[in-house]
Amino acid sequence: MLGFSNGVHPKGRKTLTAGEKIGRGPEPDAVYVPLLQHIGSPAVPVVEEGQRVLCGELIAKAAEGLSANVYSPVAGTVKGVVGHITLSGKKADHILIENDRTDERAFLPPLADRSRESILARIAEAGIAGMGGAAFPTAVKLGTDKKIDVLVVNGAECEPYITCDHRIMLEFAEQVVKGIRLCMAACGADRAVIGIENNKKDAAAALAPFAENIRIKLLKTKYPQGAEKQLVYGCTGRTIPEGALPADAGVLVVNVHTALAVYKAVEEDTPCYERVMTVSGGAVEKPCNIWVKNGTPYRDIAAFCGGREDCARIVSGGPMMGEPVFSLKICTAKGTSALLFLNEDECVSKKAEPCIGCGRCVQACPMGLSPVFIERAAFDKKYEEAAVYGAEQCIGCGCCSYVCPAKRFLVQSVKLAKKVLKGWREKERAKNNGEGAEKNG
């Protein structure tokens, strides 16, 4: 079994929801639909205050460049474009829609053919963005002009607690595989490999009857098995060089939920306006997997699932890579895979101690970095030094923080260094482009 180096084995805690069939989530009185639910530029509103919209109606169009369409998740009345709090702590534009609970629906027109161009155009039209959490616009990814021979499908779901992809593979096996075939047609791959951690053998068995000529690869249960480079290596044996993308190695990666969204867009004319989410943790009454409409306030989910008073921390996403939730006014988006309500026992103590030089963070890092040195460099604001230690290669997996006996904020420091370096690189590029333009002019 091919496996990546290092990584960690956190407690899975998946039994809380793995046996829970996907149900319907809350029906919010109002949704705040973010215009930026994807990597790239915010979509541009095409509706006006007071306008009635149907569930599945286009409300914001993809901007120029990297962006994605946004659809209404409810039937109701547009109350306007409002600034609303996001996970980053900053406000961003959202379309506020009052739900009239009629559930009247709009659909995309039936797709005339299944050519590569038509499938790509439909994926773009439906506003699909990577539903594993990255939220990269899927049509842009699949429409690459690089030669792709293998599509790797991410069914690893290595983050603790989260089981929405597992349930999707069990309950929508045929649709997921049909979605995979559509993605293959869209990127020109003639092979596909579905990577699934070997703690989900039932999911592999559910997909198998539909997956003729598609390889299902059981992978070791180890975190971060679902990270792009680690998954590509586990499924194909190919390594992606530093600074390169999977497409440079002839590979594209899509998540199983994204494949289901592609199926729904092409075969059921349904755009992307809702997703399956895991709601879990020791401080929630009803851990579950539910369909949640984009733009649903977290407080509606907390009320629906019974978030308890002994909740010590709320996390959007998984405990390793997720973001802390400081306001239940924040709303779900296309990439929101989970909402966790954790009790005191499930949270790590926040008090950081001095580093004891044990080297565990180095041993755990799946990218072969030295988080301890990057942290020190970041603390001293020596970002060039952080770059030398490979800060820009960090995938934010959190393995370093997880193993650190001193509970140092390693992942946060490395991410900060990466962010600063990204800003520097962008400034450098802009400066060079400007100079180039001056010379040419």
Ligand code: SF4
């Ligand atoms: S430095 Fe980055 S890639 Fe390495 S373990 Fe920490 S978070 Fe993961």
Ligand code: SF4
């Ligand atoms: S794991 Fe923590 S204590 Fe050990 S070397 Fe790394 S930063 Fe220091």
